[in-house]
Amino acid sequence: MSKKETHTDNFFERVYEIVRLIPEGKVTSYGAIAKALGAARSARMVGWAMNASHNMEDVPAHRVVNRKGLLSGKHHFEGTNLMQQLLENEGIKVKDNQIVDFEQHFWEPDF
């Protein structure tokens, strides 16, 4: 309704929506989300949106990593290994800030 969106444009919500669809024990990459949005070149925007995801609670940002399976965003989480703990808590093994068997746990956003 109207154009009063306080903050968080539809762009961000779009990203959050995808991330929220990520099943437990699964992870995806920023590029995959960007591609699902139809903007594979805007992978950076996805990361940027994640930065604002702090305002959201239903956004498991810890399930989003870069294409290398590296916990690039772990640095932005509270603590130092919170992201890793969350992933391991879901059955995902993480070693040296890197997801083990990344491809195995990789989940592609499906509309």
Added chain:
DNA sequence: AAGGTGACCGGCC
């Protein structure tokens, strides 16, 4: 209004 930034990606060595 313009410039800088960023939780990236892909290509090349």
Added chain:
DNA sequence: TGGCCGGCCACCT
């Protein structure tokens, strides 16, 4: 996989 560079697009100051 690792390092470097350019591209890309929205957000922030």
